[in-house]
Structure formats: structure tokens, C-alpha cells
Amino acid sequence: MIPRSRYADLSAASAAVLLVLAAVLVGRHLQDTYRTLFVHWAPVLAEWEPHLGPGTPAAVLVAVAVVAYGPSAAARLPWRRLLLAAWATALAWTWSLALADGWQRGVAGRLTNRNEYLTVVGRFHDIPGTLRDFTHHIVIGTPDPWPAHVAGHPPAATVTFVLLDRIGLRGGGWAGAWCITVGATACVAVLVAVRALADEGLARRAAPFLVAAPAAVWVGASADGYFAAVAAWSMALLALAVTARSVAWAAGGGLLFGLTCYLSYGLTLFALIGAMVLVLGRRRVRERPVLPVLFLAGAAVVPVAFTLAGFDWWEGYRLLVTRYYQGVGGIRPYGYWVWANLACTVLITGLATAAGLRRAGAVLARRSAAPPADARLALLVAAALLALLAADLSGMSKAETERIWLPFAMWLLPACAFLPRPRAWLAAQVTLALLLNHLLLTGW
Numbered sequence: 001m002i003p004r005s006r007y008a009d010l011s012a013a014s015a016a017v018l019l020v021l022a023a024v025l026v027g028r029h030l031q032d033t034y035r036t037l038f039v040h041w042a043p044v045l046a047e048w049e050p051h052l053g054p055g056t057p058a059a060v061l062v063a064v065a066v067v068a069y070g071p072s073a074a075a076r077l078p079w080r081r082l083l084l085a086a087w088a089t090a091l092a093w094t095w096s097l098a099l100a101d102g103w104q105r106g107v108a109g110r111l112t113n114r115n116e117y118l119t120v121v122g123r124f125h126d127i128p129g130t131l132r133d134f135t136h137h138i139v140i141g142t143p144d145p146w147p148a149h150v151a152g153h154p155p156a157a158t159v160t161f162v163l164l165d166r167i168g169l170r171g172g173g174w175a176g177a178w179c180i181t182v183g184a185t186a187c188v189a190v191l192v193a194v195r196a197l198a199d200e201g202l203a204r205r206a207a208p209f210l211v212a213a214p215a216a217v218w219v220g221a222s223a224d225g226y227f228a229a230v231a232a233w234s235m236a237l238l239a240l241a242v243t244a245r246s247v248a249w250a251a252g253g254g255l256l257f258g259l260t261c262y263l264s265y266g267l268t269l270f271a272l273i274g275a276m277v278l279v280l281g282r283r284r285v286r287e288r289p290v291l292p293v294l295f296l297a298g299a300a301v302v303p304v305a306f307t308l309a310g311f312d313w314w315e316g317y318r319l320l321v322t323r324y325y326q327g328v329g330g331i332r333p334y335g336y337w338v339w340a341n342l343a344c345t346v347l348i349t350g351l352a353t354a355a356g357l358r359r360a361g362a363v364l365a366r367r368s369a370a371p372p373a374d375a376r377l378a379l380l381v382a383a384a385l386l387a388l389l390a391a392d393l394s395g396m397s398k399a400e401t402e403r404i405w406l407p408f409a410m411w412l413l414p415a416c417a418f419l420p421r422p423r424a425w426l427a428a429q430v431t432l433a434l435l436l437n438h439l440l441l442t443g444w
Contacts, residue, residue: 008362009355009419013428016346016354023343030336037399038328043340044347044402045443052438053106055099059437062093063212063430070208071422079200082207083188089211090184097437098180098220107176110221110444115148117161117223118175124162131155132310138319140326149223151323155311156262156302157223176221183225186410187211189232193239194414197280198377202417208426209356209416214433215348218403222444224264228407231260231270235411238274241291242281250291254298260407262302265317266396267407269387276383280376321396329398337398344402345388348409350432352425356415357381363418377414384411403444 020043027042039045066089077085098106112118123144124130137144138151145151150158161175169178187210195203219225237253240246257274260267278285278292285291303313324330346354363370363378370378388408391397397404419425436442 005359005362006420008358012355012358013351016351019339020343020346023340026336027340030333036331036333037336038332039399041440043337043343043399044440045400046440047443048439049441050439051101051441053100053102055096055101055106056438058092058096059100059434062089062096063434065089066093066208066212067423067426067430070211070426071205074204074207079195082204083191086191086207086211087185087188090187090216091181093212094180094184094216094220094225097217097433098176100437101441103173105441107180107221108172110172111161111175111179111223112172117147117150117158118172119147120150120158121162121165124158127159127162128309131159131306134311135315135319138316139322145323148327152320153264154262154313154316155306156259157227157264160223160226160263179223179226180220182229183219183406184229186219186225186229186232186407187213189229189236190410190414192236193232193277194377194380194417196236196239196243197277197380199373202373202377202414205422206414206417208422209350209352209429210410210413212426212430212433213348213409213413214350214429214436215406215409215413217433217437217442218348218406218444222403222406224403224406224444227260227263227267228410230256230263231267231407232410234260235270235273235277238277238295239281241295242277242284247288247291247294250294251298254295255301256298257295258299258302261299262306262313264404264407265313265320266391266394266404269390270407272387272390273380273383273411276380280379324396329396332398334395334398338392338395341392341397341399341401341405345405345409345412347432347436348402348406349412350429352416352419352429353412355425356418357385357412359418360415374418377417381412381415384408388412400443402442 023043027037031037031042040047073085074082100106134155136142137146139145164174164178190210191203191207194206234253234256237249237256241249241253257270260270360378360381363374364382367375388405416425
């Protein structure tokens with residue numbers, strides 16, 4: 001007889017499927033009728049284009065290996081070797097999925113189109129001068145307005161690629177490789193945080209799901225994969241600070257959080273996850289109240305540096321809102337995207353995460369009776385979900401959230417640690433990723 005909890009898991013996964021199906025059907029109707037969605041395969045920015053590529057055989061092999069050996073390897077490998085194996089496997093998975101589209105279309109050309117960062121590298125020959133002038137080119141109608149992605153982010157995002165160019169790593173190939181290589185470390189950071197805040201057993205059970213997430217389709221190669229890693233490491237270092245003896249982790253976590261806020265305006269919502277990390281480590285924080293002070297001091301470094309260089313974050317955000325509503329953001333219907341964005345989240349986190357979130361909710365509902373580690377993990381996941389919902393309700397994330405919400409998605413995936421029979425759920429995850437990657441030509 002199938003346990004009732006198993007039926008509940010399948011019901012949660014089925015509800016997620018229905019949400020995606022509704023978003024596809026309603027999106028197709030709205031786009032065909034009104035042309036207001038500005039995506040060709042709603043709810044994701046993609047084209048229907050079944051294809052194979054040089055990365056396809058490797059992607060299938062990695063998928064099979066993770067399903068067959070992932071749970072057992074995660075259970076038995078020494079912790080540090082597990083982290084290294086997780087990064088290596090995430091790299092193999094992300095690279096193979098990207099190369100299924102070919103080198104140029106899947107990697108080298110991703111960050112060179114007219115809306116992307118590399119198109120303006122030449123305008124940063126004088127970085128301080130460009131930063132002082134940055135906000136003067138955000139709004140459409142100003143002289144030489146920035147491309148969409150440059151205007152839509154604080155300048156640390158673009159400066160990253162400028163610096164890569166300066167050290168000789170020029171062009172879309174190196175930029176794509178940077179995003180994939182750094183982005184693949186996000187799973188390691190989340191594992192470190194889960195182990196520190198919950199326990200090692202839950203981190204090990206979550207590892208295969210973090211490694212083989214459908215989100216890898218968009219990590220390779222979009223700048224948001226890089227953003228996800230920076231944000232994840234900021235929280236991981238804070239988690240180490242509130243559970244370990246070294247207070248230096250707090251300053252390092254704060255430094256990366258400050259950088260996170262200057263990579264993407266919306267990632268300031270990671271403050272909600274950071275607050276939960278402090279709550280979960282409150283005993284240590286009470287013993288060492290300097291920890292949040294060091295975190296905030298570290299978090300001030302990047303903002304102070306950019307402010308002294310002449311960039312005003314608040315002015316940049318104010319002008320971004322104007323720019324957002326000048327373009328397709330002002331036309332895309334909030335009433336559709338406020339729920340269709342969640343369908344995009346299903347696609348990047350998979351059906352296993354839908355079932356895992358159901359189990360996390362059940363843990364919170366009976367928190368007093370649940371194992372303490374389970375309750376701590378459920379609270380961490382809940383904080384990430386709250387941050388994602390806040391981004392959704394803001395109205396500044398209408399569409400393209402399969403890319404934009406990668407940083408939040410990484411913190412929903414650990415909910416899969418609550419699932420029994422992980423191989424079946426892993427099979428569902430990798431199958432979804434392979435289908436998305438080979439049936440659709442994604443825009444990122």
C-alpha cells in the first residue's frame with residue numbers, strides 16, 4: 001500500500017505540472033491574441049526548436065550517472081571530496097547542456113547579443129569616469145542609453161566582464177566560461193550552508209538534486225548563474241560564521257553580500273535569507289554579537305567603493321524603474337506573470353522540488369515534533385521562498401524569471417532532501433532538464 005505522504009508528494013508534483021500547463025496554454029492565447037507577453041514559448045523566453053548537439057551524449061551520460069550513483073556517492077564520500085565531486089559534476093552537467101546548443105549558440109554568443117554586457121566593454125576604458133556617468137544612460141531617450149541588461153543592473157555586473165577583458169579573457173567564450181565555472185559553485189555553497197545550519201545528513205541527501213538541477217540549463221551561460229554563486233557564497237560564509245569559531249567568515253559573507261547587491265538590484269532580497277541564517281545561528285550570535293556587526297561592515301565595502309567612484313545605487317534603481325516601464329516591462333500583463341513566474345520556477349527547480357516544498361511545509365506545520373535539523377532546513381527554504389515571492393509581487397520580475405530567479409532557486413532545491421526514493425525523483429529532474437534543453441532553444 002502506498003503511504004499517504006507519497007500520494008501527497010505526487011499531488012504536489014501534479015499541481016506543479018498543471019501550473020506549467022496552464023501557463024503554457026494561457027500564455028499561448030495571450031501572445032497569439034494580444035502580443036503582450038514578448039516571449040514566443042510562454043512562460044519562458046524560448047523558441048520551439050527540437051535539436052541535438054555536441055554536448056548531448058555527455059549530458060545523457062551525466063544524467064544517468066547522477067541518477068544511478070548520485071545518492072550512494074553523496075552518502076559515502078568524505079565531506080571535502082563530496083564538495084569537489086559536486087562542483088565537478090555540476091560543471092560537467094552545465095557544460096554539456098550548454099554545448100547541446102553548440103559552442104557559439106550555447107556559450108560564446110550568449111553574452112554578446114545587443115542586450116548583453118559585452119557590447120559595452122569598450123565604453124569602460126575609464127572605469128571611474130564611466131561609473132560617475134553610469135546613471136545618465138539608463139533611461140531610454142538619454143544619449144547613448146545602455147543596453148537592457150546593462151541598464152537593468154548595478155554596474156558591478158558589467159565591470160566584472162570589463163575586468164575579464166582587461167586581464168586578457170576577452171570575448172563571449174571567456175565570459176560564458178566564467179559564468180558556467182563560477183555558477184557551478186553555487187551548489188557547493190548551498191551544501192556548505194545546509195550542513196552548517198541543519199546537518200550533514202540532509203546536505204548529503206540534497207547534494208544530487210543541487211548538482212543536477214534543471215536550473216543548469218540557464219546557468220550555462222547567463223550572468224545570473226554567476227550572480228547566483230556570489231549570493232550563495234555570501235550566505236554560506238555567514239552560515240559558517242554563526243556555527244563555527246572564526247568570526248572572519250562574517251566579514252567575508254558581508255563583502256560578498258555587498259557585491260551581490262551591486263550585481264543585481266533584486267538580490268537585495270537575499271537579506272531575508274541572511275536574516276534567517278542569523279536566526280538559525282542565534283545562540284552563536286548571542287555569544288558573539290560582533291558577528292552581525294562584522295557582516296554589515298563587510299557588506300558596506302562594495303557600496304562605499306562604488307559610491308566613492310560616483311555611482312548612486314538608489315538613483316540607479318529609481319531610473320531603472322522608469323526604464324523598465326518604458327520597455328516591455330510596462331506592457332507585459334502583471335495578472336498573467338504574477339502566477340506564470342511561478343511556473344518558470346517549477347521548470348528551473350523541477351517536480352522534485354515541488355514535492356520537497358510540500359514536505360518542508362509539513363515539517364513547519366509540526367515543527368515542535370519534527371527533528372531539529374529538519375525544522376532548521378525547512379525554515380531556511382521558507383526564507384528563500386519568501387524572498388522569491390517578494391520578487392514576484394514587486395512587479396519588477398515580469399517574465400524571464402527562469403534566468404533572473406536562479407539565485408533564489410538554488411535555495412529551494414535543498415527541500416528535496418526530505419524526499420524518500422531519491423533516484424525516482426532525480427530521474428524526473430534530469431529528464432525535465434534534457435527535454436527543456438533539447439526541445440527549446442532558450443534565450444539565455
